[in-house]
Amino acid sequence: MEFVQTWGSIGSSWGIPRSMAQIHALLLANNEAMSTEEVMETIQLSRGNVNINMRELINWNLVVKQNKIGERKEYFMANSDIMTMAQNIVSERKKRELKPVLELLNRLKNEKLEGKQEDVTHFQSLMQELDDFIKQLDQLLEIWLKLKDNYFFKKMIKTMS
Amino acid sequence: MEFVQTWGSIGSSWGIPRSMAQIHALLLANNEAMSTEEVMETIQLSRGNVNINMRELINWNLVVKQNKIGERKEYFMANSDIMTMAQNIVSERKKRELKPVLELLNRLKNEKLEGKQEDVTHFQSLMQELDDFIKQLDQLLEIWLKLKDNYFFKKMIKTMS
DNA sequence: ATATTCTTTCAATAATTTTTGAAAGTTCTA
DNA sequence: TAGAACTTTCAAAAATTATTGAAAGAATAT
Numbered sequence: 606m607e608f609v610q611t612w613g614s615i616g617s618s619w620g621i622p623r624s625m626a627q628i629h630a631l632l633l634a635n636n637e638a639m640s641t642e643e644v645m646e647t648i649q650l651s652r653g654n655v656n657i658n659m660r661e662l663i664n665w666n667l668v669v670k671q672n673k674i675g676e677r678k679e680y681f682m683a684n685s686d687i688m689t690m691a692q693n694i695v696s697e698r699k700k701r702e703l704k705p706v707l708e709l710l711n712r713l714k715n716e717k718l719e720g721k722q723e724d725v726t727h728f729q730s731l732m733q734e735l736d737d738f739i740k741q742l743d744q745l746l747e748i749w750l751k752l753k754d755n756y757f758f759k760k761m762i763k764t765m766s
Numbered sequence: 767m768e769f770v771q772t773w774g775s776i777g778s779s780w781g782i783p784r785s786m787a788q789i790h791a792l793l794l795a796n797n798e799a800m801s802t803e804e805v806m807e808t809i810q811l812s813r814g815n816v817n818i819n820m821r822e823l824i825n826w827n828l829v830v831k832q833n834k835i836g837e838r839k840e841y842f843m844a845n846s847d848i849m850t851m852a853q854n855i856v857s858e859r860k861k862r863e864l865k866p867v868l869e870l871l872n873r874l875k876n877e878k879l880e881g882k883q884e885d886v887t888h889f890q891s892l893m894q895e896l897d898d899f900i901k902q903l904d905q906l907l908e909i910w911l912k913l914k915d916n917y918f919f920k921k922m923i924k925t926m927s
Numbered sequence: 928a929t930a931t932t933c934t935t936t937c938a939a940t941a942a943t944t945t946t947t948g949a950a951a952g953t954t955c956t957a
Numbered sequence: 958t959a960g961a962a963c964t965t966t967c968a969a970a971a972a973t974t975a976t977t978g979a980a981a982g983a984a985t986a987t
Contacts, residue, residue, distance in 0.1 A: 608874060608893075611867070615867060617943095618862075620780050620781045623943095623976095624975075633892055635888075636884060641933085642933095650976080650977090651978060652935090652978075653935080653937085654975080656935060657935085657936090677984080678932085691903075702780075723797060724797050728769075731795060734848045735848060738848045742852075761909075778973095783944080783946090785945075802963085811946080812948060813964085814946075814965080815947070815948095817964065818965085821965090839963065
């Protein structure tokens with residue numbers, strides 16, 4: 606329960622709904638799949654809340670539906686591989702937040718602006734810098750995903766820290 | 767203004783107050799230091815709001831105070847190096863959010879728990895996995911900070927993407 | 928076809944977070 | 958020392974976001 610609460614408030618401070626993070630934590634901690642009812646009771650959330658956030662967790666690929674044979678009820682289970690979990694969270698937020706920013710930056714970078722030449726230049730080079738930076742960050746993430754299981758990479762990380 | 771608005775809503779969706787991000791964006795975009803009054807007028811925020819969020823930006827090392835000679839008023843300027851900016855944001859959030867989680871994980875990892883042996887083991891290995899993961903992420907960030915300007919590293923990033 | 932069991936929806940409500948602005952505080956000037 | 962210029966504080970209000978729960982919708986069994 607303490608883990609569930611903490612995970613919830615961390616999520617919350619990063620812009621992820623508290624309940625969504627709590628449900629995720631509960632499923633992560635739980636050895637086997639749980640039904641909506643079980644989740645509702647364990648962390649005291651309404652049916653609608655669990656339903657909506659569970660769907661979101663499924664969208665993010667953090668949770669999968671499971672059916673038990675002979676039962677109509679749906680059960681849910683978290684993907685328990687942490688790396689995969691992180692990957693999914695990163696790629697989901699990238700999709701939602703990185704792309705729109707890049708579009709804006711590129712548009713503003715090239716837009717004709719009124720004002721003192723000096724100010725315009727300053728603004729446009731800021732746009733350029735931000736654009737470069739975000740792209741570099743994106744590449745770093747890609748590399749990490751590609752190399753995370755690579756022997757030499759792990760060794761390098763160990764050596765360097 | 768469009769940049770300010772967008773930066774504001776991105777900040778907001780990552781758990782950073784909208785006004786704080788807006789003020790930051792405005793100062794970034796502006797070639798020279800601005801006074802509280804100027805900020806208030808430009809983005810229509812109350813004096814208190816600007817004051818409080820400006821202080822926070824200073825805490826995060828994203829903004830510095832400046833004094834113009836012969837003037838009593840304080841002026842503010844954003845640190846315009848994007849890399850430094852990113853570094854400060856990362857280290858600030860690390861300080862606030864990473865440390866508490868690591869403490870929790872370590873405590874729970876070692877705590878005696880009641881329940882089925884199987885479940886306890888599952889939970890404890892989750893704690894271990896999360897702990898390892900967060901540490902690895904932290905190391906990756908360190909390496910990035912160390913190597914970001916390194917010629918071979920940049921080349922590697924370029925090659926790999 | 929109807930009942931039963933389970934899931935989904937969404938308008939209303941609640942909780943949380945952010946923002947305001949007026950008053951108090953500070954610093955400097957004359 | 959009073960007064961002007963500026964900054965800080967924080968209780969109250971506003972805005973935003975999350976949650977509820979009852980009703981409607983599906984799917985299956987009898």
